[in-house]
Amino acid sequence: MELIDFKQDETFNRLRSLIGSQEYGHFELFDPLRHLSWQERKSLSGHWVVIPTGVLHAYHDQTLAYKNSHVFSITEEHFHFSMCDKLKNRISQGRLAEIEITLNARLLEEKSVCEYCLHAVSYQGFDAYRRRHAEYNQQIIKTFSFRHYLQEKYKA
Numbered sequence: 001m002e003l004i005d006f007k008q009d010e011t012f013n014r015l016r017s018l019i020g021s022q023e024y025g026h027f028e029l030f031d032p033l034r035h036l037s038w039q040e041r042k043s044l045s046g047h048w049v050v051i052p053t054g055v056l057h058a059y060h061d062q063t064l065a066y067k068n069s070h071v072f073s074i075t076e077e078h079f080h081f082s083m084c085d086k087l088k089n090r091i092s093q094g095r096l097a098e099i100e101i102t103l104n105a106r107l108l109e110e111k112s113v114c115e116y117c118l119h120a121v122s123y124q125g126f127d128a129y130r131r132r133h134a135e136y137n138q139q140i141i142k143t144f145s146f147r148h149y150l151q152e153k154y155k156a
């Protein structure tokens with residue numbers, strides 16, 4: 001069977017120039033192991049969803065991820081946005097087989113940010129292990145916003 005080369009197709013190229021596209025573009029095939037499905041994204045956008053901790057991972061900047069998305073997780077009174085020491089320790093000690101995650105930042109309002117998460121991404125020089133900065137640390141914990149953190153990080 002001979003496949004049509006769309007790059008040589010006059011109609012296709014006319015359409016491409018009409019929408020002002022210089023490139024042919026590319027797309028990535030959906031992989032359910034690596035990409036959130038529409039349904040998963042929908043439920044994570046509204047609720048907490050329980051997943052095994054083994055499938056969590058971190059991006060290069062240590063922020064917490066499930067498949068191809070940033071996520072928040074929760075333990076007792078704190079929320080987490082990094083693969084921080086607290087989560088790592090609990091997972092490696094087998095004390096955290098499952099965890100609740102969400103994409104919905106509104107669900108975090110009652111909780112305060114985990115200081116080890118701030119430490120993991122070196123947020124504004126935050127150091128969870130140096131107690132003499134307690135006052136500075138408390139101020140950061142009070143005012144931290146993950147949305148602002150991402151905006152600052154990617155505004156370049």
Ligand SMILES: [Zn+2]
Nearest residue numbers: 080084114117
């Ligand atoms: Zn944490």
